Amino acid sequence: MKIMARTIPVDIPGANYSVHLGSGLLPRIGKRLPKLASANARAFIVTAPEVWSLWGKTLLSGFPATNPPQVLFLPSGEKNKRFANVETLATMLSESGADRSSILIAFGGGIIGDVTGFLAAIYMRGIPYIQIPTTLLSQVDSSVGGKTGVNLSSGKNLIGSFHHPRAVFADTDVLHTLPPPELRAGLYECIKAGIIRDAALFNYMERNAQTILSADDAALTRVIAAAIRMKAEVVTLDEREGGLRMILNYGHTIGHAIETVTNYRALLHGEAVGWGMLAATELSRMRGLLTEAQASRIAAVIHAYGPLPCFRATAEKLYEATARDKKNRAGARRFILAEAIGKALIVPDITDAELRSTIDWLLARVREAGK
Ligand SMILES: NC(=O)c1ccc[n+]([C@@H]2O[C@H](COP(=O)([O-])OP(=O)(O)OC[C@H]3O[C@@H](n4cnc5c(N)ncnc54)[C@H](O)[C@@H]3O)[C@@H](O)[C@H]2O)c1
Ligand SMILES: [Zn+2]
16 A cells, blocks of 8 residues: 655644644554554544545554444534534533543544534543544644634634644545545645745645646645645644734635625635635735736636636625624724735735725626636
């Protein structure tokens, strides 16, 4: 079996762990578990039915027959990322005799990771867990950084906790069964990583779009490693989002607004972020932070990983949804902009006029894409 792995350290005070990235990792995880939990710890896998039917057997093959893990299912979909399901899973854990020495294994996309991490954070006031992210987005983004949580009907991720995993295993083999739009959605977050802090990653993605989009292992591994390294560095420097961590939100202010006005139905998160990054790039150009040439290069790379699906929204609705963004403080409109390819900054004073003209510009691009 092909095994190529690399390890990326995350060194946050009180939470040192490694992200293992490569092909052929799944069958090796069971054997490594005793090093990550107490000896003979009982393991509980939380997963989605689709992920389990595709990859469950491969993961299970690495566990000893004498101490097999128990499998708990959470149905897919953002609507299931809810507190009620955390309670159901906690009840199952308790009825199965899970105790403080048990370990949870999040095996799925970002939803499984967020719910399982939160369950691990609060079950018996906190038990260990590991992440086995199976979507590109969860490999490069949600599995690293310790944010866990669930949605309320009034908003996304409104209940949660910081709880870091003991380790992350990102196996690139699983990406071959991902639907192409899910792969592209994760790639937009990788482009973001390049724009905000890694010009070499951006250049690589600019030059190798076709190879990366064909899910070539070596190319994908290179992109994923760089994106994870960028996120690990940023969360190490600012675990609780006091400052620097906010740059991870490049493209997310308008991206979240697009998700809100389309009721989270028309676009995947990464696709909304793709549009949001086009808007943030245009705003950076309007402010004179990026040159015309830099802004055009960024827009060209975002389009190269498309097509970005069209969506319907009025300028007014998008404006209102943007104005409610969590990053705004006391009326000042805060945006993450780019001042170079590979360098983001927090701009605290975006005016209404600037925001309105950016939204008009974006909706014109959406209309063009729909023609
Ligand atoms: N905690 C954080 O820091 C953080 C960061 C970013 C996003 N998130 C959260 O992540 C969630 C989105 O995660 P996502 O994009 O991974 O979506 P997801 O978890 O909904 O997974 C997408 C779909 O792909 C399926 N799937 C997963 N792996 C597969 C595979 N290998 N092959 C085939 N199908 C597979 C899933 O069952 C699901 O239907 C959101 O809830 C978001 O809020 C959290
Ligand atoms: Zn995102």
